[in-house]
Amino acid sequence: MNRTQVSLMAMFLLCSYAAWAQDDSAKVTSLNEVVITATRFPKKVSETGKVVSVISKKDIENGNGKDLAQLLSEQAGVLVNGAYSNPGKDKSIYLRGASTDYIVILVNGVPVSDPSGTGGAFDIRMFPLEQVERIEILKGAQSTLYGSDAIAGVINIITKKTTDKPAQGYAGLAAGSYNTFKAGAGIYGAAEGSSYNIGFTHYKTNGISEASDTTATGAFDNDGFTRNAFHANFDARVTKGLHINPYFRYAHFKGGYDGGAYTDADSKYEAQMITTGAQARYGFANGGLTAFYNYDEVSRTFSETYGVYPYKGNKNSLELYAHYSFNPHMQVLTGIHYNKQKMNDETATPKNPVAELTSPYLSFFLRNLAGFNLELGGRYNKHSAYGDNFTYSINPSFTFNNAVKIFANYATAFKAPSLQALYGPFSANADLAPETSATTEAGVQTALWSGVIDARAVYFRRTVENVIVYGPSFQLINLNKQKDHGFELEPVVYINKHLTLKLYYAYVDGKVTTKTNNKDSTYANLIRRPKHSFGINATYQVTPQLFVSTQISSYGKRSDLYYDAATFSQKPATLAAYTLWNAYASYGFVQNRIKLFADVKNIVNAKYTEVYGYRTQGFNISGGIRITI
Numbered sequence: 001m002n003r004t005q006v007s008l009m010a011m012f013l014l015c016s017y018a019a020w021a022q023d024d025s026a027k028v029t030s031l032n033e034v035v036i037t038a039t040r041f042p043k044k045v046s047e048t049g050k051v052v053s054v055i056s057k058k059d060i061e062n063g064n065g066k067d068l069a070q071l072l073s074e075q076a077g078v079l080v081n082g083a084y085s086n087p088g089k090d091k092s093i094y095l096r097g098a099s100t101d102y103i104v105i106l107v108n109g110v111p112v113s114d115p116s117g118t119g120g121a122f123d124i125r126m127f128p129l130e131q132v133e134r135i136e137i138l139k140g141a142q143s144t145l146y147g148s149d150a151i152a153g154v155i156n157i158i159t160k161k162t163t164d165k166p167a168q169g170y171a172g173l174a175a176g177s178y179n180t181f182k183a184g185a186g187i188y189g190a191a192e193g194s195s196y197n198i199g200f201t202h203y204k205t206n207g208i209s210e211a212s213d214t215t216a217t218g219a220f221d222n223d224g225f226t227r228n229a230f231h232a233n234f235d236a237r238v239t240k241g242l243h244i245n246p247y248f249r250y251a252h253f254k255g256g257y258d259g260g261a262y263t264d265a266d267s268k269y270e271a272q273m274i275t276t277g278a279q280a281r282y283g284f285a286n287g288g289l290t291a292f293y294n295y296d297e298v299s300r301t302f303s304e305t306y307g308v309y310p311y312k313g314n315k316n317s318l319e320l321y322a323h324y325s326f327n328p329h330m331q332v333l334t335g336i337h338y339n340k341q342k343m344n345d346e347t348a349t350p351k352n353p354v355a356e357l358t359s360p361y362l363s364f365f366l367r368n369l370a371g372f373n374l375e376l377g378g379r380y381n382k383h384s385a386y387g388d389n390f391t392y393s394i395n396p397s398f399t400f401n402n403a404v405k406i407f408a409n410y411a412t413a414f415k416a417p418s419l420q421a422l423y424g425p426f427s428a429n430a431d432l433a434p435e436t437s438a439t440t441e442a443g444v445q446t447a448l449w450s451g452v453i454d455a456r457a458v459y460f461r462r463t464v465e466n467v468i469v470y471g472p473s474f475q476l477i478n479l480n481k482q483k484d485h486g487f488e489l490e491p492v493v494y495i496n497k498h499l500t501l502k503l504y505y506a507y508v509d510g511k512v513t514t515k516t517n518n519k520d521s522t523y524a525n526l527i528r529r530p531k532h533s534f535g536i537n538a539t540y541q542v543t544p545q546l547f548v549s550t551q552i553s554s555y556g557k558r559s560d561l562y563y564d565a566a567t568f569s570q571k572p573a574t575l576a577a578y579t580l581w582n583a584y585a586s587y588g589f590v591q592n593r594i595k596l597f598a599d600v601k602n603i604v605n606a607k608y609t610e611v612y613g614y615r616t617q618g619f620n621i622s623g624g625i626r627i628t629i
Contacts, residue, residue, distance in 0.1 A: 030454050030492075031405060031445060036109065037136040037156040039365065039375070040145055040333060041288065041323040047373050049397030049407035051441060051458055053490075055135040062539065062547060062584060064174065065599020065622040068129045069093075072155070074535060074551060075137060076488045076504035080124075081528050084580065084601070084617050085610050086210045087178070088225025088255035091124055096139060096460060097484045097508035097526050098152030102415060102437075104142070106156040107249075111146065112275060114298045115313030115341040120149065120418040123298075126251040126273045127157060128201045128229045130172070130184045134158040140460065141413035141439040143391040144377040147337055147359050148416040151437045151464060159233060162188040162195035169629040170199075176599075176622025178222075180205040193237030203227045211258035211265075212615045220264040223256035246278040259304075261562045261613020271300040277317075287324035287331075293317070312344040313419065321361075331365040333377075343419040353423035356384040357416060363393075373397045381414065385422055386433050389414055409441040421468060421476050429476045437464040455491035469514070484510035484526070498541040506533045528575070528611065530556035545588045554579040560612040578608030598623040 031046040038050040045052060053075055063071055069083040069091045081092040093100045101119035105112055112122045135157055142150035171185040186199025204227075209220035229251040236244045252272040259265030277294035299312040321335025339357045346352065363377030375395040382388045393411035417432040443458035467480035486508035493501040512525040533556065539549040558575040581604055586597035598621065605619040 030456065031399070031402060031447070035136055036158075037106070037138045037154060039323075039363070040109070040290075040321060040335075045445070046399045046402055046405055047367055047397075049373060049375065049395035049409055051139040051407075051409075051443070051456070053137040053139070055137070057133050060129065060132055060134070062549060062586065063129070063599075064172075064586070064597045064624065064626065065176070065584065065601070066129065068124050068127055068132070068157075071129060072124075072135075072137075074537060074553065076490045076535070077139065077486070077506045077508070078137065079529060079533065079555075081610055083610070085614055086207045086223050086225075086617075087180070087205045088125070088207055088223060088253075089210055089257070089614070092528075093121075093124065093155075094529050095137075095152040095155075096462070096486055096488075097510050097529050098462070098464075102149060102151035102464075104146045104148075104150045104154045106146075106154060107275070108158055108247075108279070109156060110277065110279070110292055110294045110319075111317065112294075112296055113149075113315060114273075114300075115296065115315045115419060116298050116300060116311040116343055117313075118418060118420045118424075120341075123271070123273075125227070125253060126229075126271070128184075128203065128227065128251075130182075130201045131159050131199065131229070131231050131249075132157055133160040139458075140409055140441050141391075141393070141411035141437055141462070143413035144361060144363065144379045144393040144411060145333075147339070147379065147381065148357060148414060148434075151413040151415055151435070151439075152462070159231065160188070160197055160199075162190045162197050162235075165189055166191045170627065171629075172624060172626040174597075174622055174624025177617075177620035178205050178207055180622060182622075182624065190235075193243075195235045197231070197233045199231055201227075201229045207255070208615050208617065209258065209264065210256075210614055211261065211263050212609075212613055213264070214262050220258070221256070221266070223258060225253065225255035227251065227253035241283045243281045244278060245281070247276065249273070249275040258614075260565065261611075263565070263613070265305065267305070268303045269300065270303075271298070273298050286326075287322060289320075289322045291318075291320045313342060314344070315339065315341045329367050329369055331367060333363045333365070334361065336360040341419055343423065345425065347425040348419075348423045349425075349428070350423065353419050354384075355416070355419055355422065358382045368399075371399045371401075373399065381416075383416055383434070385430065386417070389434055389436065404444065404446040406444045407442070409439070411439055413437045413439065417468060417476075427470060427474055427476050432468060432476060433466050433478050435464055435466050435468060435478070437462060439463075451494065453491050453493050455489070457490075458488045459486070460488075461485040467512070479514060481513040482510060482525075483513070484508060500539050502535075502537040502539075504533075504535050507531060524559070526559075528558050528560055530558045530577070532556035545592065546585070547587075548583070548585045550581070550583045552579065552581050562612045573612040575609050575612060578606055580606060580608075593628045595626045596623070597626070 033045050034042050035052050038048045069080040073080045073083045077096045079094045082089045100121040105122040113120050138154040142154050167189040169187045174182040182203050184201035188197035206222050207224045210223045213220040231249045233247045254270040257267050274297045279292040282289045294317040297314040302309045317339050319337040323333045325331045337359045342354045359381045361379035366374040378392040391412045395409045397407035399405045415435040439462040441460045445456040447454050462484045464482040466478040469479050471477035488506045490504045510526045513522045534554045537551040557577045560573045561570045564571045582601045584599045588595045600621045
């Protein structure tokens with residue numbers, strides 16, 4: 001942490017203490033919020049030392065022109081590379097500078113992934129924002145609770161809940177730039193403790209050319225994108241306290257992509273995802289028991305000039321966990337997770353390889369001992385290929401008068417090598433060990449001046465060892481060490497009950513240490529990730545019917561690497577800093593059952609680059625209607 005960051009943290013702590021000493025009745029919205037993801041059962045933010053950000057139902061409803069990638073990019077420490085490039089371009093999530101492969105994606109608390117992929121990361125293009133009610137972003141190492149891949153954090157996508165009516169319908173239509181069209185409809189309801197939600201969404205756009213055209217002839221064709229998605233969620237109340245939740249989700253998308261930086265091509269991709277399973281939840285006076293089974297099947301096909309490349313895999317997950325409160329101050333969580341992945345590939349060695357991971361875990365919680373809270377946890381992991389490893393976490397925090405929380409976390413995490421890395425047809429190595437990490441966090445979360453400002457400041461440091469890279473013989477090996485650190489500041493200013501300003505500043509820097517000719521070499525390597533990013537989102541409920549908002553995001557310069565076909569090698573490039581300005585408005589009729597909305601992005605038509613040699617969207621607009629019956 002440099003001198004400027006230390007000064008910012010010290011000033012923040014001083015203001016926090018002054019605010020706490022001034023007023024016991026301070027409005028502490030974020031500390032009083034109840035979240036699930038931090039501990040796997042409901043807990044107030046004031047009672048956990050973990051760093052949790054929430055994208056609320058209202059935030060999602062007031063972002064109808066956006067997709068999931070764009071909404072995530074508005075959060076502190078989160079960058080989705082490709083969010084504003086061609087709509088169908090692949091999206092890479094960076095959380096505190098760490099790549100997508102170091103992030104666990106959950107849907108309603110159940111992990112989803114792509115067992116056919118090189119890193120196993122879930123493709124967020126498969127999940128339409130129209131199915132989402134709330135998102136919880138849990139930052140830091142979380143393998144103790146969520147197992148493999150949770151080195152940088154967890155993103156929990158919570159799907160839409162039902163109403164208390166037996167049947168209610170909803171529908172929406174939208175259209176916009178690049179011949180974009182969206183449509184969706186569904187029905188949901190509840191009766192006698194049971195509920196259901198069934199819906200379908202369609203999205204189609206002509207898009208833009210993925211690759212930038214330096215010829216200025218307009219000869220590069222547009223790379224379109226089409227997605228259809230269906231979901232069906234049920235909640236059956238079997239008896240008092242016992243609910244069973246079967247679900248089914250299907251997504252299919254296809255589109256075009258280009259041949260590389262500044263290179264047009266008529267390449268096509270097609271992918272589909274099937275997710276199905278069931279959760280069983282039993283609640284009793286002092287705790288609850290949860291069990292789930294989940295099945296993911298993903299298939300992807302890339303058709304290029306040089307051939308057709310299919311990828312297919314499936315994953316079966318089983319988990320059983322329970323939490324129990326011994327008294328108001330002591331809680332425990334324990335569980336066991338089993339995961340079996342299969343890659344359908346006859347060219348792999350062995351053919352159609354399988355990997356299994358079994359993980360029991362245990363966490364103890366001390367709660368509100370005169371404001372003191374503590375979580376201690378550990379997880380043992382037994383993998384069929386590499387053997388075993390252990391992770392643990394220590395999360396103390398102290399809350400003063402429910403108005404100021406200081407916290408410090410230390411946690412280890414790991415990422416198991418994917419099936420492609422272990423057994424795939426290209427560069428695989430069956431002797432790979434897991435990548436392992438250790439993360440330290442410290443910060444404060446508070447309300448200032450009687451709740452006018454609700455804010456959080458966090459410093460983090462992360463070290464990842466045994467990073468998997470291509471070795472001298474183009475075989476994957478465990479070699480590198482990655483060190484990242486950063487600082488996040490997130491104030492929310494409540495000007496009045498109708499007007500709110502949400503701001504953030506995030507700083508991240510990282511270096512990799514690798515061996516070259518038996519000597520360590522260290523250099524900065526956070527490709528496509530800016531050291532500095534800033535955002536402000538102003539929302540104003542002008543009348544009960546009219547809502548408006550505007551959002552500005554600014555990103556510092558970044559480095560990039562691109563493949564030079566002439567020399568058959570990677571070359572460095574520098575991407576300039578840029579700022580985006582977006583705006584949104586909606587107006588409701590008939591008790592807000594009918595809403596018209598308009599979303600404008602890149603208002604000043606800024607010219608910028610997310611990936612070297614690839615285009616981004618200029619000024620664009622979309623609008624539509626949402627109806628609830």
